[in-house]
Amino acid sequence: MTEHQKGVQTARRTEEVRAIIKEGMVEFARVHHCEINGGVYLEKKTLDDIVDFKFNPGGGTAIFKSDGSGLSILSCRPCGAVERKLMVQGETAVLKSKGN
Numbered sequence: 001m002t003e004h005q006k007g008v009q010t011a012r013r014t015e016e017v018r019a020i021i022k023e024g025m026v027e028f029a030r031v032h033h034c035e036i037n038g039g040v041y042l043e044k045k046t047l048d049d050i051v052d053f054k055f056n057p058g059g060g061t062a063i064f065k066s067d068g069s070g071l072s073i074l075s076c077r078p079c080g081a082v083e084r085k086l087m088v089q090g091e092t093a094v095l096k097s098k099g100n
Helices: 003-010 014-032 044-051 081-098
Strands: none
Touching (some): 014 044
């Protein structure tokens, strides 16, 4: 298990998990001489699926019927600024409503 994997498993807060994963992505990109699209945003549900090792029932091939279930390659698709803003607003609303 790499340091990034250990960090993700022990992290408590969503932002902490996001930071650890981003750090791992940056390191991967450096080693493999590739770029990371800045439009990738991992939602809280996706982060929870990563931490829990919960993968899409379709395995490595995401199928329409189960694309919202568990982790798949579609989790890393880039999104536009508006879509990203809506995802962040949705997560913020859920967190605020949990406090009520």
